[in-house]
Amino acid sequence: MAIQRTFSIIKPDATERNLTGAVNAVIEKAGLRIVAQKRIHMTRQQAETFYAVHKERPFFGELVDFMISAPVVVQVLEGENAIAKYRDVMGATNPANAAEGTIRKLFAKSVGENSVHGSDAPETAAIEIAQFFAGNEIVG
Ligand code: ADP
Ligand code: MG
Numbered sequence: 795m796a797i798q799r800t801f802s803i804i805k806p807d808a809t810e811r812n813l814t815g816a817v818n819a820v821i822e823k824a825g826l827r828i829v830a831q832k833r834i835h836m837t838r839q840q841a842e843t844f845y846a847v848h849k850e851r852p853f854f855g856e857l858v859d860f861m862i863s864a865p866v867v868v869q870v871l872e873g874e875n876a877i878a879k880y881r882d883v884m885g886a887t888n889p890a891n892a893a894e895g896t897i898r899k900l901f902a903k904s905v906g907e908n909s910v911h912g913s914d915a916p917e918t919a920a921i922e923i924a925q926f927f928a929g930n931e932i933v934g
Pocket of ligand 1: 907
Protein backbone atom coordinates (compact mmCIF):
# COMPACT_ATOMS: atom_id res chain seq x y z
CA MET A 795 0.00 0.00 0.00
CA ALA A 796 1.36 3.40 -0.97
CA ILE A 797 2.10 6.39 1.23
CA GLN A 798 -0.86 8.77 1.02
CA ARG A 799 -1.83 12.19 2.34
CA THR A 800 -5.22 13.02 3.79
CA PHE A 801 -6.83 16.23 5.02
CA SER A 802 -8.00 16.56 8.63
CA ILE A 803 -9.86 19.21 10.60
CA ILE A 804 -10.02 19.35 14.38
CA LYS A 805 -13.47 20.91 14.65
CA PRO A 806 -14.72 23.73 16.95
CA ASP A 807 -16.21 21.42 19.61
CA ALA A 808 -12.72 19.94 20.13
CA THR A 809 -10.64 23.14 19.96
CA GLU A 810 -13.06 24.82 22.41
CA ARG A 811 -12.50 22.01 24.94
CA ASN A 812 -8.69 22.27 24.51
CA LEU A 813 -8.49 18.81 22.91
CA THR A 814 -6.07 19.57 20.04
CA GLY A 815 -3.20 17.75 21.71
CA ALA A 816 -5.39 14.84 22.80
CA VAL A 817 -6.66 14.36 19.23
CA ASN A 818 -3.13 14.64 17.85
CA ALA A 819 -1.94 11.98 20.28
CA VAL A 820 -4.52 9.52 18.89
CA ILE A 821 -3.50 10.42 15.32
CA GLU A 822 0.21 9.91 16.01
CA LYS A 823 -0.33 6.71 18.02
CA ALA A 824 -2.09 5.29 14.95
CA GLY A 825 1.09 5.83 12.92
CA LEU A 826 -0.06 8.89 10.97
CA ARG A 827 2.41 11.79 10.68
CA ILE A 828 1.18 15.41 10.94
CA VAL A 829 3.09 17.00 8.04
CA ALA A 830 1.20 20.33 8.05
CA GLN A 831 -0.95 22.02 10.67
CA LYS A 832 -2.42 25.46 11.37
CA ARG A 833 -5.11 26.96 13.56
CA ILE A 834 -7.55 29.19 11.65
CA HIS A 835 -10.99 30.70 12.09
CA MET A 836 -12.86 29.69 8.94
CA THR A 837 -14.92 32.26 7.10
CA ARG A 838 -18.49 31.41 6.12
CA GLN A 839 -17.38 31.30 2.49
CA GLN A 840 -14.54 28.86 3.26
CA ALA A 841 -16.92 26.56 5.17
CA GLU A 842 -19.61 26.70 2.47
CA THR A 843 -17.02 25.86 -0.21
CA PHE A 844 -15.51 23.07 1.87
CA TYR A 845 -18.89 21.40 2.52
CA ALA A 846 -20.50 22.28 -0.87
CA VAL A 847 -21.16 18.56 -1.49
CA HIS A 848 -23.68 18.70 1.39
CA LYS A 849 -25.44 21.94 0.40
CA GLU A 850 -28.80 20.25 -0.26
CA ARG A 851 -28.76 18.34 3.04
CA PRO A 852 -31.07 19.57 5.82
CA PHE A 853 -28.14 20.02 8.22
CA PHE A 854 -26.03 22.21 5.86
CA GLY A 855 -26.82 25.56 7.53
CA GLU A 856 -26.25 24.14 11.00
CA LEU A 857 -22.98 22.54 9.82
CA VAL A 858 -21.62 25.80 8.38
CA ASP A 859 -22.65 27.78 11.49
CA PHE A 860 -20.88 25.19 13.66
CA MET A 861 -17.67 25.18 11.59
CA ILE A 862 -17.32 28.97 11.90
CA SER A 863 -18.34 29.14 15.58
CA ALA A 864 -14.77 28.89 16.90
CA PRO A 865 -11.24 28.19 15.61
CA VAL A 866 -10.38 24.91 13.92
CA VAL A 867 -7.05 23.18 13.29
CA VAL A 868 -6.51 22.13 9.68
CA GLN A 869 -3.95 19.42 9.05
CA VAL A 870 -2.33 17.21 6.44
CA LEU A 871 -1.67 13.66 7.64
CA GLU A 872 0.72 11.29 5.89
CA GLY A 873 1.21 7.56 6.11
CA GLU A 874 0.54 4.12 4.65
CA ASN A 875 -3.06 4.04 3.41
CA ALA A 876 -3.62 7.34 5.26
CA ILE A 877 -7.10 8.10 3.89
CA ALA A 878 -8.78 4.86 4.99
CA LYS A 879 -6.63 4.60 8.10
CA TYR A 880 -7.70 8.04 9.34
CA ARG A 881 -11.37 7.24 8.66
CA ASP A 882 -10.88 4.20 10.93
CA VAL A 883 -9.13 6.28 13.59
CA MET A 884 -11.93 8.90 13.47
CA GLY A 885 -14.77 6.41 13.90
CA ALA A 886 -18.34 6.61 12.61
CA THR A 887 -19.92 10.02 11.87
CA ASN A 888 -22.38 9.52 14.74
CA PRO A 889 -20.37 8.95 17.93
CA ALA A 890 -23.14 6.65 19.17
CA ASN A 891 -22.01 4.22 16.44
CA ALA A 892 -18.26 4.81 16.77
CA ALA A 893 -15.94 1.99 17.85
CA GLU A 894 -14.04 2.04 21.15
CA GLY A 895 -10.80 3.99 21.03
CA THR A 896 -11.74 6.10 18.02
CA ILE A 897 -11.51 9.90 18.18
CA ARG A 898 -15.27 10.32 17.84
CA LYS A 899 -16.01 7.70 20.51
CA LEU A 900 -13.52 9.36 22.85
CA PHE A 901 -14.41 13.01 22.24
CA ALA A 902 -17.41 13.75 19.97
CA LYS A 903 -20.48 15.44 21.46
CA SER A 904 -23.05 14.56 18.76
CA VAL A 905 -23.47 13.60 15.09
CA GLY A 906 -22.98 17.26 14.17
CA GLU A 907 -20.35 18.26 16.72
CA ASN A 908 -18.16 15.25 16.07
CA SER A 909 -14.66 16.63 16.71
CA VAL A 910 -12.91 15.77 13.43
CA HIS A 911 -13.14 15.71 9.64
CA GLY A 912 -11.18 13.36 7.38
CA SER A 913 -11.15 13.06 3.59
CA ASP A 914 -13.08 10.15 2.10
CA ALA A 915 -11.09 9.47 -1.13
CA PRO A 916 -7.85 10.44 -2.92
CA GLU A 917 -9.65 12.97 -5.15
CA THR A 918 -11.34 14.77 -2.26
CA ALA A 919 -8.13 14.66 -0.19
CA ALA A 920 -6.24 16.50 -2.96
CA ILE A 921 -8.98 19.14 -3.33
CA GLU A 922 -9.33 19.68 0.42
CA ILE A 923 -5.56 19.94 1.03
CA ALA A 924 -5.27 22.50 -1.80
CA GLN A 925 -8.09 24.61 -0.31
CA PHE A 926 -6.08 25.25 2.87
CA PHE A 927 -2.37 24.64 2.22
CA ALA A 928 0.23 25.80 -0.27
CA GLY A 929 2.68 23.11 -1.35
CA ASN A 930 5.56 24.66 0.59
CA GLU A 931 3.55 24.55 3.86
CA ILE A 932 3.53 20.72 3.77
CA VAL A 933 6.79 19.27 5.06
CA GLY A 934 6.88 15.49 4.98
P1 ADP B 1 -18.12 12.43 7.81
O1 ADP B 1 -17.61 13.69 8.50
O2 ADP B 1 -18.06 11.23 8.71
O3 ADP B 1 -17.48 12.21 6.47
P2 ADP B 1 -20.49 13.34 6.33
O4 ADP B 1 -19.55 13.66 5.21
O5 ADP B 1 -21.67 12.48 6.04
O6 ADP B 1 -19.70 12.67 7.56
O7 ADP B 1 -21.06 14.69 6.97
C1 ADP B 1 -20.22 15.81 7.11
C2 ADP B 1 -20.44 16.42 8.48
O8 ADP B 1 -21.78 16.93 8.54
C3 ADP B 1 -20.38 15.44 9.66
O9 ADP B 1 -19.06 15.16 10.08
C4 ADP B 1 -21.16 16.18 10.71
O10 ADP B 1 -20.38 17.24 11.30
C5 ADP B 1 -22.27 16.80 9.86
N1 ADP B 1 -23.46 15.93 9.84
C6 ADP B 1 -23.60 14.76 9.17
N2 ADP B 1 -24.82 14.21 9.39
C7 ADP B 1 -25.47 15.07 10.21
C8 ADP B 1 -26.76 15.08 10.82
N3 ADP B 1 -27.63 14.08 10.60
N4 ADP B 1 -27.09 16.13 11.61
C9 ADP B 1 -26.22 17.14 11.83
N5 ADP B 1 -24.98 17.20 11.29
C10 ADP B 1 -24.61 16.17 10.51
MG1 MG C 1 -17.57 13.28 4.71
